[in-house]
Every structure is written in structure tokens, then in C-alpha cells.
Amino acid sequence: MNLRTRxxxxxxxxxxxxxxxxxxxAICMALFAISFVTLLLNEKRPGASAEWHLxxxxxxxxxxYPPTRYGQSLGSYGRISPAHGILSKRELRRGGIxxxxxxxxxxxxxFDFRGAKLRGLIEAMLEKPDGKEALNFLPNRELNSVLNExxxxxxxxxxxxxxxxxxxxxxxxxxxxxxxxxxxxxxxLWPALAEALDCSQLYIYGEILPDQFRTPNCTRVxxxxxPLVKMRDVGGVTLSWDPTSLMFSHGNLSERRRxxxxxxxxxxxxxxxxxxxxxxxxxxxxANASVVHACEINPNASHALKNNLRLNEHLFSGKCIVHxxxxxxxxxxxxADRVNLGLLPTAEDGFxxxxxxxxxxxxxxxxxxxxxxxxxxxxxxxxQRRKYARKLIAELRxxxxxxxxxxxxxxxxxxxxxxxxxxxxxxxxxxxxKVSQAAPTFxxxxxxxxxxxxxxxxxxxxxVSLAMYVRGIQRARYEEKMKDLLGITQxxxxxxxxxxxxxxxxxxxxxxxxxxLQASIQSIIEDAEQEVAAKGKR
Numbered sequence: 001m002n003l004r005t006r007x008x009x010x011x012x013x014x015x016x017x018x019x020x021x022x023x024x025x026a027i028c029m030a031l032f033a034i035s036f037v038t039l040l041l042n043e044k045r046p047g048a049s050a051e052w053h054l055x056x057x058x059x060x061x062x063x064x065y066p067p068t069r070y071g072q073s074l075g076s077y078g079r080i081s082p083a084h085g086i087l088s089k090r091e092l093r094r095g096g097i098x099x100x101x102x103x104x105x106x107x108x109x110x111f112d113f114r115g116a117k118l119r120g121l122i123e124a125m126l127e128k129p130d131g132k133e134a135l136n137f138l139p140n141r142e143l144n145s146v147l148n149e150x151x152x153x154x155x156x157x158x159x160x161x162x163x164x165x166x167x168x169x170x171x172x173x174x175x176x177x178x179x180x181x182x183x184x185x186x187x188x189l190w191p192a193l194a195e196a197l198d199c200s201q202l203y204i205y206g207e208i209l210p211d212q213f214r215t216p217n218c219t220r221v222x223x224x225x226x227p228l229v230k231m232r233d234v235g236g237v238t239l240s241w242d243p244t245s246l247m248f249s250h251g252n253l254s255e256r257r258r259x260x261x262x263x264x265x266x267x268x269x270x271x272x273x274x275x276x277x278x279x280x281x282x283x284x285x286x287a288n289a290s291v292v293h294a295c296e297i298n299p300n301a302s303h304a305l306k307n308n309l310r311l312n313e314h315l316f317s318g319k320c321i322v323h324x325x326x327x328x329x330x331x332x333x334x335x336a337d338r339v340n341l342g343l344l345p346t347a348e349d350g351f352x353x354x355x356x357x358x359x360x361x362x363x364x365x366x367x368x369x370x371x372x373x374x375x376x377x378x379x380x381x382x383x384q385r386r387k388y389a390r391k392l393i394a395e396l397r398x399x400x401x402x403x404x405x406x407x408x409x410x411x412x413x414x415x416x417x418x419x420x421x422x423x424x425x426x427x428x429x430x431x432x433x434k435v436s437q438a439a440p441t442f443x444x445x446x447x448x449x450x451x452x453x454x455x456x457x458x459x460x461x462x463x464v465s466l467a468m469y470v471r472g473i474q475r476a477r478y479e480e481k482m483k484d485l486l487g488i489t490q491x492x493x494x495x496x497x498x499x500x501x502x503x504x505x506x507x508x509x510x511x512x513x514x515x516x517l518q519a520s521i522q523s524i525i526e527d528a529e530q531e532v533a534a535k536g537k538r
Contacts, residue, residue, distance in 0.1 A: 115152075115196025117188075122146050125183050134179045149176040155197055156250070161228025161240045166200025168229045170218070170243060173206040190222040201227075203243050213298045214344075216247040235260045235286040238311045241276045241304045251420035252278060252342075255430060258417065259340075259366075260286035270336040270357045271295065272327040272350045273343040276304040283340070284316035292320045293335065293357075295327035332357040338364045344428060345370040351396055355403040362409070362435040367392060374425040385416050389431045396433065410438040 122143055125131035135141045138149060156170040171177070171193065180189055194202045201223030209215045220227050220243075230240040234256050241248060259279050264287040271280045274294035283289040296302040302324040309320055323330040327350055336357040341347035346369050354365055371388035375381045393411050400409050415432040422428045 114198060115147075115192065117192035118196045119143065119147075121184050121188060121192055122180070125180070128183075131179075131183050134183060135176070137175060146176055146180075149174060150180075152196060157197070157199065158229035158231050160201060160225070161230040161242075162226040165223070165225040165228070167198070168201035168203065168223070168243075169194075169197040169199035170203045170205050170229075171197070173204055177204070186221070194222045199223075201225075201229075203227075205243065208247055213301070214247055215245065216243060218243050220244060234282065236315065237281045237285050239276060239278075239281070239308055240311060241308075242300065245300045246276060246298075246304060248276070249278070251428070255279075255417065255419050256282055259283060262287040264289040264338060266290055267337040268335050269293070269338045269340065270332050270354070271340045271342070272353055272357075273341065273347070274305055274322075275301050275342070277308045279340050279342055280305065280320065281308060281312055281316075284318050284320055285312055288316075288318070289338075290318050291335075292318065293323060293330065293332050294320055295323045295325075295330045295332070295353075297324075297326050299324065328353045334359050336363055338366070340366045342366075342368045344368060344422070348395065351399040352403060355396075355400045358404075358435060360404075362437060364414075365396075365433040365435060367396075367431045367433060368419075369429060369431070370422050370426050371429045372425060373427045382416075385418070385427070385429055386413075388429070389413050389416055392431055393433065400435065408438040410436050412436070 126135075126141065126143065126146070132141050135146065138145045151172060151174060154172070158168045158170070160166050160168055190202060194200070201220060203218055203220050205216055205218035207217055209217055227242050227244050228240055229243055230238060233239050234253070239248070256278060260282045262283075264283060267289050268291045269283045269287075269289045270293045271283065272295050274280045274296045275298075277294070280292055280294045283292050294305060296305060302322060306322055309322075323332070330353070332353070333356055337359060339354040339357050341350045341354055343350060347367050358365075369388070369392065371385055373381050373384045375384055393413065397409065397411055400411075412434045413431060414434050415430075417430045417432070419428040419430060
């Protein structure tokens with residue numbers, strides 16, 4: 001029984017129920033006869049039942065194709081539901097008409113498909129044996145399957161960033177697209193793809209390169225002018241960048257909305273990994289931050305950030321200071337009420353800079369990272385996310401105590417937000433940590449007193465040791481002097497008897513010197529008295 005048969009039967013059943021309720025037996029019998037004849041005619045239509053079974057076979061809920069030679073199954077792109085089948089219900093009623101000739105052709109494309117040239121090129125390739133054999137990883141090597149696997153409906157459409165450049169589309173690389181690139185002349189393929197996507201610039205992008213700047217693996221294959229794209233983000237913010245040298249994560253949309261909903265009035269924010277301004281502009285334009293310090297090490301991203309600040313300067317009244325270079329060398333010492341650490345897969349390299357940037361009273365940290373989450377139930381997933389947050393807090397506390405020693409710091413996890421799925425069993429999460437100084441307790445005061453007493457004892461021991469050292473030096477000098485007086489040349493230490501002898505000789509010598517000095521003084525006095533007496537006689 002096909003879809004048309006089911007629709008007719010359901011409609012007839014409803015009409016018969018209403019007729020029976022109203023008491024019209026003749027009308028009921030007539031409608032029943034019409035329904036029965038319709039069922040027979042539809043069952044006899046050639047191919048109707050086969051089409052329905054084909055749809056059920058290829059579009060069953062949760063169906064995944066077997067692994068291909070590329071190491072993954074086609075089902076990894078997403079599960080297929082009956083609504084996304086090879087044939088639609090309308091086509092089944094029409095006897096399996098090819099949907100690629102309709103308005104929304106190309107499989108499950110959700111936009112106005114105009115790719116007449118692209119369809120012609122693919123049909124010509126499929127007519128060749130080598131072209132069809134190259135698509136052996138597809139379960140159905142037909143026009144619909146090829147258009148489905150190109151994922152044209154999931155392209156990213158932007159405005160051109162340069163004047164007069166037109167719209168731009170970013171199409172993700174796929175094995176099917178690679179077959180088309182190998183089998184079709186590129187001078188014909190690129191314009192056909194641009195026509196199908198209704199764009200003036202066409203970019204092909206792949207995975208992010210694992211370098212310091214997370215450079216995108218993106219190439220412009222069609223279009224002229226500067227390679228710039230532009231989009232309108234949350235809260236009317238405009239972002240512009242070069243997709244061939246800078247990456248843009250659409251998965252961070254929920255986090256950008258969350259930042260835009262914050263109230264940062266009167267606050268100073270430090271964005272350690274600003275990029276092109278994903279979060280910086282929302283802190284300024286939507287969260288109303290007074291001052292934002294944006295740090296970016298990538299010179300291309302820093303240039304795009306300054307350009308985006310000019311594009312959005314009418315949306316904010318605050319001040320943005322751009323620091324080009326390593327955030328660890330930025331002059332942001334104790335200026336921040338809030339610090340954003342938006343770096344994946346981990347922002348641990350920015351912990352020291354973030355702790356230095358916080359004011360002495362503390363502040364808020366928004367730390368991005370990848371958490372390993374392989375649980376099935378939501379409760380177990382929350383437990384794994386909290387475990388990741390505790391590990392993050394332990395590492396952050398060590399850095400904070402090294403950077404800001406003295407006060408006792410209290411770290412509190414205010415929120416754990418799941419942003420997106422980063423990889424299988426890996427989630428991109430944001431941990432909001434509040435940093436504040438803990439109130440002193442009795443134990444803390446007691447430890448402070450102990451520390452003070454120990455410090456005083458250490459100072460006293462230092463003074464005593466220094467005095468003993470000076471006394472030893474003075475004693476050594478005295479012994480050297482006595483040896484010189486006695487004419488002792490040996491370097492051995494003097495005994496007690498020798499010390500007494502030296503002291504006795506020293507006293508005798510001193511007494512002799514005193515006697516001589518006294519006799520000299522007495523002689524001078526006598527001479528003076530005689531001279532005075534002589535003058536008196538005259």
C-alpha cells in the first residue's frame with residue numbers, strides 16, 4: 001500500500017464516520033465503494049509498492065551505511081529520517097519523479113537550487129564508467145545521491161567584505177566533492193558550483209590546521225577582489241575577516257549570545273585570545289564594558305580586529321585597547337574585573353597572564369576548554385563536566401598562589417556551560433570561576449602570629465651570629481698584634497701560658513711607656529719653672 005492509498009483510505013474512513021454519525025447509511029455505502037475502487041486502482045499502478053519499499057529501505061530511522069574505504073560511514077554525517085529520503089511523498093504520488101528537476105532539487109537541499117550547469121556536469125560524469133566507479137563509496141551512485149553528499153544546503157553564505165565583491169559561500173570539502181574535482185574540468189566545475197549556490201565568491205574549506213594560529217585550510221576557487229567576507233552577528237555586531245587566513249567558529253554562537261546578555265557596566269575586561277573580536281565586540285557593544293583590553297598574537301587577526309572595531313564603533317561608547325603580540329607580555333597588570341580565556345583545546349597557557357591581570361580584590365574568569373565526556377545520561381555527563389572543572393580549579397590555584405602570594409584566595413565555580421561538541425566524546429565547555437579573597441579565620445590568625453614569632457627569632461639569631469662573627473675577627477686581630485710584639489712567627493694557636501706571658505709583657509711595656517712619658521712631662525714642668533724664676537730675678 002503506497003502513500004496515496006493510505007491517504008485515500010484515511011480520508012474515506014473519516015467521511016464514513018461522519019456519515020454514520022449523521023445517520024446517512026446510503027452515503028456511507030457509496031463512499032465505501034469509492035474507497036475500495038481507489039485502493040484497487042492504486043495497488044495495480046506499476047511501481048507504486050516498490051517505490052514505497054525503496055523509501056523505507058533507504059530512509060529508515062537510525063539507518064547508517066556500512067564503513068567506506070575512507071574509514072567512516074556515510075551515516076557519520078548524521079542519521080537519516082524518512083523525511084530526508086531519496087524520494088519525497090509528493091514524488092511517490094507522481095510515480096517517482098526525479099526531484100533534481102524541481103524547485104528544491106538536489107536531494108534534501110533546503111534552499112532554492114539553480115544548478116542546471118552542475119546537474120549537467122554530474123550527469124555527464126556519471127555516464128562515463130570511470131566517473132561512476134570513482135563514487136563506489138556511495139550506496140547509490142545516482143544524481144540525487146551525489147547532490148545529497150555534496151551538502152550544498154549546509155554551505156555557509158556571507159556578504160562580500162569588499163565593495164562590489166558580491167556574496168560569498170564556503171563549501172566544506174567532502175569525498176564526493178573531491179571526485180568531482182578529479183573528474184570534471186575545474187574551469188567548468190567552479191562556475192557551476194557558484195551558480196548552484198548563487199554566489200560571486202566560492203571557498204572550499206577543510207579541517208583547521210594544528211598550528212599556533214589555528215589557520216584554516218581554506219582556498220578561494222572562484223571570485224575576484226579582496227578575499228573578505230562579512231556577516232551580521234548577535235546584537236547587530238558586524239564581523240569581517242579573510243576566510244583564507246582566519247578561522248571563524250559558528251559553534252560559539254550560544255557563548256556569544258551569553259556574553260552579550262551579561263551586564264559589564266563599569267567593568268574592565270581583558271580578552272586574552274581576542275581573534276577577530278568574537279567576544280571583544282560583544283563585551284563592548286552588548287555587555288557595555290567600560291574598557292576592554294584585547295590581546296592577539298596573530299597579526300592577521302589583530303588587523304581584522306581593528307577593522308571590526310571601526311565597523312562597529314557606532315554601537316559602543318567604551319574604550320578598546322588592542323595589544324598585538326603574546327598576551328603574557330601585555331601591560332595588563334591588575335586592571336581587570338573580568339578575564340576571558342577563549343582558547344582551545346586548553347587555555348592553561350593564559351592562566352598566569354589572567355591571574356596577573358585580575359585586580360587585587362579578584363574578579364571573574366571565563367575559561368574555555370575541551371572536557372572528556374563519554375557518558376550517556378545527562379546526570380553522568382554533568383558529573384564528568386564537574387570533574388573537569390575541579391581539575392581546572394586545582395591548576396588555577398597553584399598559578400594564582402605563585403603570582404599573587406600572601407592572601408588566601410577562594411575559587412568558586414559559578415557556572416559550567418556546554419558550547420558544542422568538539423570531537424567524539426569531547427565537549428567544548430566554558431567554566432566561569434569567581435576569584436576572591438577569603439575572610440581570615442582564627443586558624444589563619446594563629447598561623448600569622450606563629451609566622452611573626454618565627455620571623456623575630458630568625459632575626460635575633462641573625463644578629464647574634466653576626467656579633468659572634470665580629471668578635472671572632474677582633475680576637476684574631478688582637479692575637480696577631482700580640483704575636484708581633486713577642487716576635488712569634490709560628491701560625492699555631494697560642495696556649496694559655498703564652499697568652500698570660502704576652503699580657504704581662506704588654507702591661508710591663510705599657511708601664512715603662514707611661515713612666516717615660518711621666519718623667520718627660522715632669523722634666524718639661526721643671527724647666528718651665530726655672531725659666532720663670534730666672535725672669536723674675538731680672
